[in-house]
Amino acid sequence: MSWSPAISAPGDRGRVLDGRRILRLGETLSAAGSALPRLWRGAWGAILLAAVVWGVQPLAAGATELVWALFALAATLALVGALARLSITDDLMQARGLGLGPAGLQFGRPEMRLLGAGLLCAVFMAMILSVVALVLLAVFGMAELNAQAIEMRRWGAVGPVWKLGLLALVTAFALFAVVAFTVRLSLFAPATVGRGHMVSLNSMTIARGAFWPLLVGLIVTGAPKIGLVLLWGAGLLFGVAGWVVFVVVLTAIQAPLTMAFVGAAYRRLDGWTPSQDRA
Numbered sequence: 001m002s003w004s005p006a007i008s009a010p011g012d013r014g015r016v017l018d019g020r021r022i023l024r025l026g027e028t029l030s031a032a033g034s035a036l037p038r039l040w041r042g043a044w045g046a047i048l049l050a051a052v053v054w055g056v057q058p059l060a061a062g063a064t065e066l067v068w069a070l071f072a073l074a075a076t077l078a079l080v081g082a083l084a085r086l087s088i089t090d091d092l093m094q095a096r097g098l099g100l101g102p103a104g105l106q107f108g109r110p111e112m113r114l115l116g117a118g119l120l121c122a123v124f125m126a127m128i129l130s131v132v133a134l135v136l137l138a139v140f141g142m143a144e145l146n147a148q149a150i151e152m153r154r155w156g157a158v159g160p161v162w163k164l165g166l167l168a169l170v171t172a173f174a175l176f177a178v179v180a181f182t183v184r185l186s187l188f189a190p191a192t193v194g195r196g197h198m199v200s201l202n203s204m205t206i207a208r209g210a211f212w213p214l215l216v217g218l219i220v221t222g223a224p225k226i227g228l229v230l231l232w233g234a235g236l237l238f239g240v241a242g243w244v245v246f247v248v249v250l251t252a253i254q255a256p257l258t259m260a261f262v263g264a265a266y267r268r269l270d271g272w273t274p275s276q277d278r279a
Helices: 025-055 062-089 090-095 109-143 148-150 159-183 188-195 211-221 223-234 239-270
Strands: 015-017 020-022
Touching: 020 223, 020 239, 025 062, 025 090, 025 211, 025 239, 062 090, 062 109, 062 188, 090 148, 109 159, 109 188, 159 211, 188 239, 211 223, 223 239
Parallel strands: none
Antiparallel strands: 015 020
């Protein structure tokens, strides 16, 4: 398996400035929207399988929970693998050249690489979250706020305004750092499939210089998930029926939409083009 950067036309892969590719947000979102029908057509079986497996999660209990978890992991990897192959190629034939199975149902080396890369990214983010949590605990501890006032919700007596403002600023900066790392790791799946080996932390190098377009694009394409969270928080989605709706939207709409965007972004930032020698 191999990959090679390609010289890009201005309207296709984006501009190159000082050796770094510039990600055009509007062009990338447009490409993601155009790719959606292809992702649905090529991965409908994987979408259906993931929806069914995750949909029955409330029924899993006791000894069956471990069996369900294994099926859920396999179904999720198959779905991500199918969507990643389709998002970085131009048609179904090219995606099949990268190992896409019938209806997106396949489980091979690329799926195992995705598992490894995903685990490495998860461990890294867990470390980042731990450091951020420790820093915030230390900062809030040194601030010596009035704990009794907090418990009684007497916010005016918690502490000086300048101290509260400083704590809010530190908290915002810490949360932004977490978001920044998450966004810069967002290309690991298409990069892992495109390059033919595990791409985890080094996916941040691919995303270098494209943080804001990636962040805005992920927010825009994350609209279905945001809507679901708001509906769930408002109590309009609840119980088993609410969970099933949640799962169907995530697997059938959110996952293809997000993968279409990060796949299009990866192609533009890495200069990736399909070739027949990849397997």
